[in-house]
Structures are given as structure tokens and as C-alpha cells.
Amino acid sequence: MSRSRAWAELLRLPALFTVPGDALSGAVAAGARPNARTLLAIGSSLCLYEAGMALNDWADRAEDAVERPHRPLPSGRIRPSSAFTAACALTAAGVALAARAGRPALAVAAPLAATVWAYDLALKHTPAGPFAMAAARGLDHLLGAAATTGRPREALPSAALLGTHTLAVTTVSRRETQGGTSLPPLAALAATAVLTRLVARGARGTTGETCAGAGVGTAAETAIATGIGTGRRTPAHVGADLTPAGTLRTTLAAAYAATAGRPYTHAALNPSPPLTQRAVGGGIRATIPLQAALAARAGSGLTALAIAALAPIGRKYAKKVSIT
CATH class of the missing domain: 1.10.357.140 (UbiA prenyltransferase)
Known part of the structure; x- marks a missing residue:
């Protein structure tokens, strides 16, 4: 053993x-x-x-x-x-x-x-x-x-x-073993916000993409505000995609934002080695909801759900063996 x-x-x-x-x-x-x-x-x-x-x-x-x-x-x-x-x-x-x-x-x-x-x-x-x-x-x-x-x-x-x-x-x-600087987690936080917006918006040709403004949608906006820690909510876009496909996209984008954004925020506020390591672990785990959101963005809801199902399994085993 x-x-x-x-x-x-x-x-x-x-x-x-x-x-x-x-x-x-x-x-x-x-x-x-x-x-x-x-x-x-x-x-x-x-x-x-x-x-x-x-x-x-x-x-x-x-x-x-x-x-x-x-x-x-x-x-x-x-x-x-x-x-x-x-x-x-x-x-x-x-x-x-x-x-x-x-x-x-x-x-x-x-x-x-x-x-x-x-x-x-x-x-x-x-x-x-x-x-x-x-x-x-x-x-x-x-x-x-x-x-x-x-x-x-x-x-x-x-x-x-x-x-x-x-x-x-x-x-x-x-910087996970040294910590000491807030710049990398802050940059990662900004990248997460941009990626969340892009994947929630949907790819050209998917259901709901023709909506005026092609916004992120209320769910993803809320996820960015709460998960990434900005403390404010941006206005909901007019014409958000409320179809089942659009709801799945924004839900998965919200999961991505929360999984990556929260530990990035903590590391930015206190760039100690333990919190930086948690930020790395959170970023790795966030890969799964991002992949699922990309699949949903491409119009394949079943594949997106299959990918998303891997997240809780990986989280379970990460408690036994370090992911970083």
C-alpha cells in the first residue's frame, strides 16, 4: 500500500x-x-x-x-x-x-x-x-x-x-513554494473573468447566439461577482440566452468562475505559500468545468454533463492525494 x-x-x-x-x-x-x-x-x-x-x-x-x-x-x-x-x-x-x-x-x-x-x-x-x-x-x-x-x-x-x-x-x-507576490493570482483572476464571459456567451452558431448584446447572463455575472470576489454585480445584459442550452453554458461558466476565482482571490489578498498552493489546486480543478462549458458552448449538452460529472470524483480523490 x-x-x-x-x-x-x-x-x-x-x-x-x-x-x-x-x-x-x-x-x-x-x-x-x-x-x-x-x-x-x-x-x-x-x-x-x-x-x-x-x-x-x-x-x-x-x-x-x-x-x-x-x-x-x-x-x-x-x-x-x-x-x-x-x-x-x-x-x-x-x-x-x-x-x-x-x-x-x-x-x-x-x-x-x-x-x-x-x-x-x-x-x-x-x-x-x-x-x-x-x-x-x-x-x-x-x-x-x-x-x-x-x-x-x-x-x-x-x-x-x-x-x-x-x-x-x-x-x-x-510561486507556490515561495509565495510573496499578488501579481500572478491577480492576473489569473482577470483571465478567469474574461474566460467566463467568453464561454458563457456561446460560440457562433449555437442556440441563442443571435440574441442582441450576446451577454454573459445573470447567472454568470453573479458568479463573477461572488466567486471572483469583486464585491459588485455588473448589470445584466439585455437579451441573455435563457434557453436550456444557454442556461447550461452559464451554469458551467459560473462553476468555472467560482472554482478558480475564489482561491485566486485569497492568494491575491495573502500570497503565502499555502494559499498560493490552494490557488494552483483550484485552478487545476477548474479545468473540468471549463472543459464542460466549452463542450456546452459547442452545442453538446450531453458531453458537457459527462465532463462535469468528473469534477466531484476528482475532488473526492484530491482529499487523499495532493493534486499539485
Whole structure:
């Protein structure tokens, strides 16, 4: 059990629940229903994500010996060679699964794998680090579109939104052990507000998009005000989409705003290491409602609900194993 827990900590297993939504939301963003090839994309994403987790701790083992001596590698519960071997095997498995899904999927998975390795081995501690992580999440979203339809370009707008969220979370995470500055969580807070507005508005061509003003809607406006902590409510837009599809979008956007915004606000007010770490955890967990909102924005309510159902499961296991 002790060895199993060590691997669960190394691979950050609760974070795995943030992965399937990438491919699922990417598939519907390309205008298709998830199919068997989408499942291959999800399998590929899971393998590449976990490869990145194992490689991350292998690359940071000297740093973790000072700042996080309880982690599996510096504590001696897992050998560095085992972590590196796992990273290699998981990368190979991820690329192989993408190849099974077709050439378009492989064409996305290959640069995704390269980005994961480049981030962990070279870019993490450079100014390019957050952008590399954002690119990886965006490519993972495109992987679902490429595997399902062979047309990943159609998912580029939603990939950019998902990548922006990841950029914000990663920027905050660079200070999670030191804290000391309010600027990253404040920037992440602003990004969350913008993303909430965009995903709640709906994509062009979805139900209710032709409403005058194309506003966020009262539910999302309230979520921004209460979840992000501005303390004020902005006026409700005329012509808000009150259809079932529009209500689902705004509800999921509100969930995203609350999940990410509250811990960002706390970290901005008190940028201590514990609150900064909570902000990172909140940002990671918020990936799921954001993916669900993107699926709803693309007009697939069932896929959105399926993605959203992963949130409480991930939250349950995050109480047992740290997500960061």
C-alpha cells in the first residue's frame, strides 16, 4: 500500500480527471460526436499526461530534496530510474495510442509529447515555461478533434481558451513554494473573468447566439461577482440566452468562475505559500468545468454533463492525494 501511494503521489492521480475533458470537448468543438477514436485520444492523453508527471519529479529531484523532501523521489520511496523509465514507457504508449487513432491524431500527439518533454527538461524554469504548458493543454484539446474528425483546426478557438486558462494556472504555480507576490493570482483572476464571459456567451452558431448584446447572463455575472470576489454585480445584459442550452453554458461558466476565482482571490489578498498552493489546486480543478462549458458552448449538452460529472470524483480523490 505504501508503494502504491507513492506512485499515486508521483503521478498525481486525482489530476487525471482533468484530462478526458480535453479530448471530449475537442471532439465536439470540431462538430462531431465522440466515438471510438475519441477514446483512443483520451487514452493517449492520459498516458502523455502521466509521463509528464513522472518526468517532472525526475527532473526536479534535486530541487524537491530541498523544498519538498516528502515527495516520492527525495524521500526514497521511488527510485529516480523507475520514474524516468515510467515516463519513457508512458510516452511511447501515448504516441502509439494516437497512431491507432489515425495520422491526424499522431500529427498532434507527436508535438504534444515533444512539448511535455521540453517543458520538464528545459523550459519549466524559463519565461517560456507557462507558454509551453499552455501549448500542451491546447494540443491535448486538438488531439480529440484530430482523432475524431481529422480536422483539428476547427477546435483552435476553444483550444486557445483552454490554453489561456492553463497559462494563468502555470504562472501562479511558479510561486507556490515561495509565495510573496499578488501579481500572478491577480492576473489569473482577470483571465478567469474574461474566460467566463467568453464561454458563457456561446460560440457562433449555437442556440441563442443571435440574441442582441450576446451577454454573459445573470447567472454568470453573479458568479463573477461572488466567486471572483469583486464585491459588485455588473448589470445584466439585455437579451441573455435563457434557453436550456444557454442556461447550461452559464451554469458551467459560473462553476468555472467560482472554482478558480475564489482561491485566486485569497492568494491575491495573502500570497503565502499555502494559499498560493490552494490557488494552483483550484485552478487545476477548474479545468473540468471549463472543459464542460466549452463542450456546452459547442452545442453538446450531453458531453458537457459527462465532463462535469468528473469534477466531484476528482475532488473526492484530491482529499487523499495532493493534486499539485
